[in-house]
Amino acid sequence: MNKPEILSPAGNLEKLKAAINFGADAVYLGGNRLNLRAFADNFTDEKLEEGIKYAHDRGKKVYVTLNVFPHNEDMIGLEEYLIKLYNMGVDAIIVSDPGIIMTAREVVPELELHLSTQANCVNWKSALYWHRQGIKRIVLARELSLEEIIELRKKLPMTCEIEAFVHGAMCVSYSGRCLLSNYLTGRDSNRGQCAQPCRYKYYIMEEKREGEYFPIFEDERGTYIMNSKDMCMIEHIPELVKAGVSSFKIEGRMKSVFYVASVTKAYRQALDAYLEDPVNYKFQQKWMDYLMKPSHRKYFTGFYFNEDNKQVLESSAYERQYDIVGTVVDYDETENRVTIEQRNKVWDSQEVEVLRPEGDNVIVTLNDMRNDNGEKIESAPAAQMIFTAVVDKKLEKNDIIIVKKEDK
Structure with a gap:
C-alpha cells in the first residue's frame, strides 16, 4: 500500500521542532531568499543548519521553498544560494520558475526538485513534462478533484511522486496567482509579499454618490465574495491514500506552533490508524477535535468532490476554541x-x-x-x-x- 508522508509547515525553528515532535515525516520552510512567505520568520543560515540537523537526527526530511516568480534582480546570487542549500543537506527544494529549475539542474544536479503548487499543474501531461525536466515530485494545484488526481496518478510513471494539500487556507486566485495585493497595496503576492486583500470586506460606491457605500451580496452568503474557508480532509484519509497521493501537505507557515502541533498530530494519528488496519478503519472524532482547537476558518473539502459554491465564506474571522x-x-x-x-x-x-x-x-x-x-x-x-x-x-x-x- 502507498504510505504517504505527513508534510508540515515550519515557519521558524520552534515550529519545525514541534512539527517533527508531533509526527511530521517532513517539513517545508523558507530560507532567506526566494520564498513566498517574505513576512514569515524565515530561517537564517544558522537556524536552517540547526533545523536540518534536528530533522535528520530523527530520520525526517527538510524541503526549502524557492517558489517565487523571480525578476532579473532576484536571480543574482542564485547559483551560490543553491550550492549553499545543497551543502547544508536539504532534502529537496520546492520550485515553480523554469529559470530556477534550469539553474538548479546545472549547479546542483543531485538536489531533488519538487514543483510548487504555484506552477498550477492540473493535468497529467503537464506533470509528465515537468517530470522529464528533472522534477521528482509534483505539488498539485488545489483546484483538482479527487477523480482528476486518480487519473493523473494512473497515467504518470511511479518515479513521479504527487503531493496534495489536505489542510489549511485556500486562495481565491488560481493556486495563488493573484494580483490584488499588487494593485491595492503595492506588495507583490508572487514575490512573497501578499497582503491578503481577498480577506477584506468590500462595498460598491456609485461615482456620483460619493460616500454612499452599498454592500456586495452573493445571494444569502454575505459580502465576503473573495474570501475562502479552510480546507480540511481529515475525514477522507482512505480516499487520499487510495488515490496514490505520496505526500499529505498541511498549509500554514504563518500559523502558530499550537496550530502546527495539533494539526500534525491529527493527521499523523488518522493516517497511522488507516495504514495499520484499512479494513476496520473508523474515523475518530478526537482527530477533528484536535483541528477545531487552534485558530482556523470554517472547514470544507476544497475542490476534491466537485461541490458547488462552497468556497465563499460570509466572514473573514477566525474561529478559535x-x-x-x-x-x-x-x-x-x-x-x-x-x-x-x-x-x-x-x-x-x-x-x-x-x-x-x-x-x-x-x-x-x-x-x-x-x-x-x-x-x-x-x-x-x-x-x-x-x-x-x-x-x-x-x-x-x-x-x-x-x-x-x-x-x-
Whole structure:
C-alpha cells in the first residue's frame, strides 16, 4: 500500500521542532531568499543548519521553498544560494520558475526538485513534462478533484511522486496567482509579499454618490465574495491514500506552533490508524477535535468532490476554541514539578489541557506556581517567562499547554 508522508509547515525553528515532535515525516520552510512567505520568520543560515540537523537526527526530511516568480534582480546570487542549500543537506527544494529549475539542474544536479503548487499543474501531461525536466515530485494545484488526481496518478510513471494539500487556507486566485495585493497595496503576492486583500470586506460606491457605500451580496452568503474557508480532509484519509497521493501537505507557515502541533498530530494519528488496519478503519472524532482547537476558518473539502459554491465564506474571522499558554521545557519527577515557558497568561490553580506528541490529551491543574527565582506567584503574565508548577501527571519536554478560551 502507498504510505504517504505527513508534510508540515515550519515557519521558524520552534515550529519545525514541534512539527517533527508531533509526527511530521517532513517539513517545508523558507530560507532567506526566494520564498513566498517574505513576512514569515524565515530561517537564517544558522537556524536552517540547526533545523536540518534536528530533522535528520530523527530520520525526517527538510524541503526549502524557492517558489517565487523571480525578476532579473532576484536571480543574482542564485547559483551560490543553491550550492549553499545543497551543502547544508536539504532534502529537496520546492520550485515553480523554469529559470530556477534550469539553474538548479546545472549547479546542483543531485538536489531533488519538487514543483510548487504555484506552477498550477492540473493535468497529467503537464506533470509528465515537468517530470522529464528533472522534477521528482509534483505539488498539485488545489483546484483538482479527487477523480482528476486518480487519473493523473494512473497515467504518470511511479518515479513521479504527487503531493496534495489536505489542510489549511485556500486562495481565491488560481493556486495563488493573484494580483490584488499588487494593485491595492503595492506588495507583490508572487514575490512573497501578499497582503491578503481577498480577506477584506468590500462595498460598491456609485461615482456620483460619493460616500454612499452599498454592500456586495452573493445571494444569502454575505459580502465576503473573495474570501475562502479552510480546507480540511481529515475525514477522507482512505480516499487520499487510495488515490496514490505520496505526500499529505498541511498549509500554514504563518500559523502558530499550537496550530502546527495539533494539526500534525491529527493527521499523523488518522493516517497511522488507516495504514495499520484499512479494513476496520473508523474515523475518530478526537482527530477533528484536535483541528477545531487552534485558530482556523470554517472547514470544507476544497475542490476534491466537485461541490458547488462552497468556497465563499460570509466572514473573514477566525474561529478559535483554545489558546496556547506555554510549552514544557522540563519536568522533575521527584517533586512532580513542571517547568513551562509562557505564551499567554495563566493562573495558579488553573485547570489546563496538555497536547502531547503521543497519546490523547490530558487535563492537569497548575498548582503552587513559582517564578524562576522560586517565589510563589498568582499568575504568569509576562510573555515567554519561565515558571514552574506542581501537576498530578507526568509531563514531557515539548508538551504544549493549552486552555479553553472562556477559561482564561
